[in-house]
Amino acid sequence: MLRRAVVSLAPPIIFGVAVILLWQLFVTARHIKSFVLPAPSAIWTAFRTDHSRILTAAEHTGLNALVGLVVGTLLAVLVAAFAARLKIADAMVTPLIAALAAMPIVALAPLLNDMYSSTSTLPRRIVVAISAFVPVFMNVLRGLKRLSPVHAELMASYAASGTAVLRTIRIPGALPYFFTGLRIAASLSVIAAVVTEYFGGLQDGLGSRITSAVSATNYPGAWASVLGAVLLGLLFYVVAVVTERLAMSRRVDASQ
């Protein structure tokens, strides 16, 4: 287990460290100006001096992302279950949501900001929730709709009701699809939470720190907040993956 972890983690870590070293070398050797590209060491220094404020900002952004992710995911599962059960709901809702998937949802942020007071976190959370909703909905619906012919006939031979089929086959069968959607939604939620902050409103998150640092020409500071956003995104992704592993650990992969 540990050995496998080392084997799979070592190559990306080595590659990442090499890239950072090259970046550092390139910036110092060519005397690149910090507003073009600050050196990793400068970013790191800014990150360390500012870390408590970055952490606070990450908490605000993270909370927006979390609330939006949870609400969006719950709604997505509910609507997908509804669409899987009712043909007419599927016919009405699914094409619209597919269209929503093609739309850059953060484009809504300035409009929503105008609808609510400037101190409200609600517009951000709404944008995050919509962003998270789409991949979870699409994946869960696909999972719920999958019913192999043999299982369909089997359940018909048991005279099982539609609800019984949902409970015993469709929902367990859709679980891997749900987690695929959740993984995508977890990353998207942090992106949406940071980017919505670029459009004004409350100045308490990572996105606001990035825009204000850039306008104050504090480029290492902006990059330090970007680093904070990267770490926050990773945290969300890792939590989603760990949840998936825990939930699916009792299942056996057919390929094993």
Add this chain to the structure above:
Amino acid sequence: MSTEAGAPTPAQPAVVLTEIGKTFSGRGRSVEALTDIDLTVAAGEFVSLIGPSGCGKSTLLRVIADLLPPTSGTVLVNGKTARQARLGREYGFAFQQAGLLDWRTVLANVELPLELHGMDRAERRRRALELLDMVGLADFAKQRPPQLSGGMQQRVAIARALAEQPALLLMDEPFGALDEMTRERMQDELVRIAAETSAAVVFVTHSIPEAAYLSDRVVVMSQRPGRIAQIVRVGLRQRADGTSRTGADIREAPEFFAAITQVREALRGRDGMPQTGSDDDQISIAKRAL
């Protein structure tokens, strides 16, 4: 070689088919899959359906199971209509694919029909373990289906089909995907299980030796439209003195080869010409169109 021998016979036949016809229609064309099928399966009797691809033997099995409605004719299962029999869970169905739920343990897979039927947990656990013991998989109760071989998965599916002690077992080429050795072992087990549960079996197969080995009667079907060409009485499992035999005892007996020849000739048709020219494609197109 009488069909009525075997299990103590309740008066009720397991299956009575009267003038069954089935036409698939869709996209402006229709295909007659079955016509004029009359067949009675006695309680406890083992009947195989054999015929070229597209002769409608799987369709006929699904008509008996009320998974497909017949276009004409009537179906009685244990004296009830096919629909009543399905709602009353009077039969067990084993499909060509095992169709197990990969996320459930082997035990929970066998419990599935009992669970859907609302049997309480302890009771259905006990029953499922009993069934797994019968198919020789008690040690695998806690495993999941992907960890089992194809033959073992099929045995789990058979245990599941037997869960509600049906008087009728419908099997659609359940051993079709197995290798020859596993297949013969499964046939022996099926014969034993059918005898133990005294269930009637309607068994769809492509294999002439399989039909000859297992069956009391082999129903030979011809295609386009599917109809019963001939019924061959076999019944190799009962000896004259009433004891039964299995395995090599049958497979190496001259009667076995005689039965195979008889079924093969019946498949060729009366004029001795092999029945070729499958209209499979048409039927499957019509099925898909529905």
